Amino acid sequence: MITLPTPARIGERAQQILTAIEADPEFAAFRAASLKYDADWTCFTGSVVIAQYDQKEDAPSLFAEGLRALCLKAAVYETTHDENAAEIPVSVPVDEMTHAMIAQPQLLARITRRVGVSIIHQTDQEHTDWRPGDYTDQAYRAAWRDPDPRYWIPAEEVARRLAWLNEKYESIGLREEGQAHSFRFGLDERDPVPA
Incomplete structure (x- = not known):
């Protein structure tokens, strides 16, 4: 089992990675492309768990949180060289935003190549069971202070909100x-539909 670096070390490195990514000449294009993906990256279990969500209003802040999450993962990978270790817990809506970001592969690849980091994300390895006080939370706080509670929703609260939503969906x-x-x-009725 991999021993993770201290949250303080990851937070410091993630902050450096974020600064470098934001300074990249293609960052504005990457941000614009990620936010343009809005109609495609909404799902029934991601950003919808945010209370009174409004994509136009929330997307820019959610983009910032998603980028921070990817920088934390990149910092863990850089220090451990272990993709599984880099899949640290992330809040569900933040994770959904990262999907919109990694759906810009050319821009993201060029930026990360210039910055010299690897962005890690694999759906079957991801952990969306973020909780206050966990490793991700400690590293985040070391880098940027308190995570925004609007987007960093604890796993148990996400489960409660999803149960509520599922009742609405089923109705x-x-x-x-x-x-x-x-x-x-x-x-x-005579028209064919998939079996």
Whole structure:
């Protein structure tokens, strides 16, 4: 098992990585492209757990939090050279934003190559079980003080909100957190639908 560096060390390095990324000549284009992805990166279990969420209003702040999370992961990977170790816990809505960011592969690859870091993210390895006081929280606080509680929602509260949302989804015919439904969209019964 990998021993993780101290949160203070990761926080300091993550802060340096963030500063370098934001100073990159293509950062503005990367930010704009990530935020433009808005219609595609909304899911039934991510940003919707934020109370009174408004994509236009929240996206810029959520982008900042997502970038910080990626910088923390990059710092862990740089010091451990272990992709699994770098998949530190992240809050669900912050993780969703990172998906919009890594969906800009050319820009992100050029920026990180110039900065000299690797951005780590693999869906089947990710941990969205962030909690106040955990390793991620300690490293974040070492770099940037308190995480924004609007976006850094503890795992137990995310689960509670998702249960509430699932009741609402089911009331309109959506099942499995929006992953299934029986809507025919007005198709005639004779029209083929996937089995």
